[in-house]
Amino acid sequence: MNMLDIRGLSKTFIGKRRLRVEALRDLTLSIAQGEIFGFLGPNGAGKSTTIKCLMGLIRPTVGTATIMGEQIGSVASRAKIGFLPENPAFYDYLTAEEYLRFVGKTFKMPEALLTRRTDETLKQLELWDARKRPMRGYSKGMVQRVGLAQTMIHDPDLYILDEPMSGLDPIGRALVKDIILDLKKRGKSVFFSTHITDDVEKVCDRVGVIVKGQLEALDSVENIVRQGIEGYIVQTRLSRGNHEALGGFSVVRTNETFIEYFVPVAGFNEFMALAGQHSVEVTLVETKRKDLESFFLEIVGKGK
Ligand SMILES: Nc1ncnc2c1ncn2[C@@H]1O[C@H](COP(=O)(O)OP(=O)(O)OP(=O)(O)O)[C@@H](O)[C@H]1O
Missing domain, CATH: 3.40.50.300 (P-loop containing nucleotide triphosphate hydrolases)
Structure with missing residues (x-):
């Protein structure tokens, strides 16, 4: 019951x-x-x-x-x-x-x-x-x-x-x-x-x-x-490999050691394959998700 x-x-x-x-x-x-x-x-x-x-x-x-x-x-x-x-x-x-x-x-x-x-x-x-x-x-x-x-x-x-x-x-x-x-x-x-x-x-x-x-x-x-996963933030080492090969992906942050890319869910396999072929070292992958707040605001926005 x-x-x-x-x-x-x-x-x-x-x-x-x-x-x-x-x-x-x-x-x-x-x-x-x-x-x-x-x-x-x-x-x-x-x-x-x-x-x-x-x-x-x-x-x-x-x-x-x-x-x-x-x-x-x-x-x-x-x-x-x-x-x-x-x-x-x-x-x-x-x-x-x-x-x-x-x-x-x-x-x-x-x-x-x-x-x-x-x-x-x-x-x-x-x-x-x-x-x-x-x-x-x-x-x-x-x-x-x-x-x-x-x-x-x-x-x-x-x-x-x-x-x-x-x-x-x-x-x-x-x-x-x-x-x-x-x-x-x-x-x-x-x-x-x-x-x-x-x-x-x-x-x-x-x-x-x-x-x-x-x-x-x-x-x-x-x-x-889970449905709110928008893509991944992939951190790579700046000193390793040919980063030009990843030019199709947007860079979200860079410093003297790392470059971080935003990789949409659909582009993840391509990114990893390119990184492998061009000897780019991937040091960290983080999920980028829409939080409940954005979900809520979207629904409230639609209801207006
Ligand atoms: N006794 C009442 N007479 C007329 N309208 C009312 C009455 N009680 C609530 N309402 C109206 O019903 C709607 C819903 O009100 P309700 O208090 O249930 O909202 P709520 O989601 O609890 O809001 P809040 O988070 O501000 O407390 C509002 O438009 C409110 O003005």
Whole structure:
């Protein structure tokens, strides 16, 4: 059974002066157990709308979705998820420890388990030293970490996180990435939204790119990166062989020891044959690939 199954989900908002906004159009996708899925899209693409539908906070106009077999919006489906909203707001007169205990109680966790999980989670999110302080004195990064902590307290199998790295400094981002990877190791599934490609490249198995409410691409990160091979940077020793024979290839860099050529994928065999025939010594070959960022920008560009 899939952890998450979305079938033809659409949401149209009727705004001021009865203006229609098609925030989400016919979204279909599934998340398998143990999968980390990045839902990537620019601002206003429909990421939060999707997540709000999955959490039962708004009703889809058309379509359905199930979470481990339970209909979205049902109490049974909500109990199976760790959910981080886009801009979490807490009862800030509570301490992190009190708040986590409060959340755990809403999941009806038994006392001994709740105490153990509260301590573990506070430590994992590096909130242990601040656990007895009211959250109103917390920095933005600490509040975001409490947000993540409350998703983990009941140790759910599926995490739905709306921009979990937003507002965090590089250390905070690295911590969140480590936590997501740790969840994966423990067989958990994560669906998270972001507009930052680097977050996806580092932690995700698969990515869906959404633009203007439409899913424009859905593939494994590995495939995207592999398909993005543009060619090779081949380094050769300047003092060896007849470099004129390689005049058909563009030189990308040169210094007193080496000349580096850009060799397109289709020209690689020819380059190596010519280098061999003319005694040019090849010292290094590096793959030149389009990164996920370029892939994302291309898709967003097409969607405009
Ligand atoms: N309650 C609402 N009423 C009218 N339009 C809405 C409502 N909520 C969202 N929208 C519109 O739906 C579209 C998608 O918004 P959504 O918040 O889902 O985007 P997003 O991908 O999460 O963006 P961001 O990265 O900026 O958070 C936008 O055009 C937005 O203005």
